[in-house]
Amino acid sequence: MSPFLCVIFLLCLSTLATAAKFNQVYEWDELDYEWPAEANRTKSLIDGTFKPEDMSPLYMAVFGSRLFLSLGSYNGIPVSLVTVPTSSTSTKHPKLTPFPSWEVHDNGKYGDCNKIEVAAGLQVDSIGRLWVLDSGSSECKAKLWIIDLNNNDRTKLVHRFVFRNWMHDLVLDETADGTFAYISRWGESHIVVFNLKRKQSWMVYTPSKIQVISIAISPNMEEPRKLYLGKLISEEVYSISAATLRSGITRRVNPKLIGNWKTTDPYRMLIDNQGIMYSAFPAENLEHK
Template identity: 45%
Template sequence: MSSFFFAIFLHGLCLANAINFTTVYEWDELDFVWPSEANSSNGQIDQNFNSMDIYFRYMAVFEERLFLSLDLKTGIPATLVWLPTRSTSTAPPKLTPFPSWDLHKKDICSTIQAAKGVETDTDGRLWVLDEGGSVCPSKLWIFDLTNNDRTDRVHQFPDTVVPHSYKKRKLYEVALDKTPDDFLAYIAATSFGQIVVYSRKLDKSWSVKTTRDRWLSLALSPNREARQSLYLIGILGSKVLNSVSVSELKNEGGSAAVEFIGEWTESPYRMLIDSGNVLYAAFYGQNYLSKWNTSEPFREQRFHEVGRLYASWPFTLALDANDTLWMTERNVTEARHKLLKAAVGATSY
């Protein structure tokens, strides 16, 4: 088959598997809901602020709010924000720091320093992975969204689990596992080739050794499966999809055997699984997304493709409890950011 007909064949497959998104918001320029001058003594308003430096990284949804983590860049005053899922205004909404400006103060370790992976659980809690900074160690924050966003738990990782040395740690993504009597968080920790596990019941974290790569992205299969799996992607450049058995992650100080699943066409940086066993993947520097039904042999299927985006991490993804897949899209040449949604007939895992 010639390259021309192969391209047409791939395009046909993409159309056959397409998910129809509608645009919720569109921004030419993102901005914050800034504190009033009387309340700006904490130094959040940075003279170096540049809206072009706002990059969405991870997203979670609960009821009528979207929670997004932002890249920590000079001039960005808060790395955890929220948006409404709908607005009565014709203008797109601004970013509101979560839960307030008071919890975003540089080098004040009782506040959030660098939000990374975010997830919501079925009990209405928001889990936020905070990588910390040069002064502050890494933490896991848990907020009760049903109780005025009250701080439910702040867990500082021990040095033996996540190094307190800034140069020796790198955290990215978090996936939540609801067990009969606990919630466990699985965390991708790229600096030391292990998976970090946190138990809310015990308020304790530990690391599990793996036999292969340093992990960038992870996605948890629905917990109704007899053999629940955590799917893994290595650091940028890796196209290989692996998995480990969740049962092996619950053994403190143990190890987990890594199983090869398949190979993507490009290198993913974000994965997500819905309650129907469909795994969605976004790829570094690419203008499309793919999916795979994990109950079938590995086969990548494109489901969304747009024009050239000129962005390294162009998409973020999240599922809600109402069968909706939410997605942000970054485009450097046109509208800089979009928020889109699509009905997919499945909820978060």
């Protein structure tokens, strides 16, 4: 096994004029779970449903004193959604707690369509609900879960999509008419829109040349809100009105090219309340105002 280093930082800002200060919270050279018993771990190592070397954090969300992580969708990952506290007396090798429980996950077997199979993008809304994309499997369609973090982590499977696999990321649009999720899928020429109030989803297609990967949304105090799209294997960044997507009327859009990154497509994008866009690249970080 080749050991890897995974470090999570918390960003602390006292004022806008103050330089960002990063504090190391956790560090791992190998990830592991809080197992029900050591016998469970041993069995999973033997039968190949647990391969510690394949565990890799990809998405993150924070609520209160809890940090949520979704792990890479590889064989050998029995649980793809975990949690750790946001602070600890020690930074060394904290165990990952399956969230919300072991029983909600398929434990790496795949094919149980009522379980979390492959967690991907994560977002927490303004009332403390964790939204979890689930890519599903070859046997099960992709799903959307909502976990009420203020109500004993009550977990609900709110939607099954018409497709399988390739879920990437989501952003939330909380409006007077309810909450909408805009979802990107790996390299697909469409955006998936989900209306929580109506429990409905639909696809809004982009030109075939715009294969979407990363996605971000402007601050909720800004109207009309805009959705920003990063194109797969490209430096190009596009924008589109969120209102156009949420209407449910328009099923084909032509996003506007707004600029280019200095390197190829970002894995993720995020816009803060000041309108600054942060993007994660495999080898570097850039910001765009």
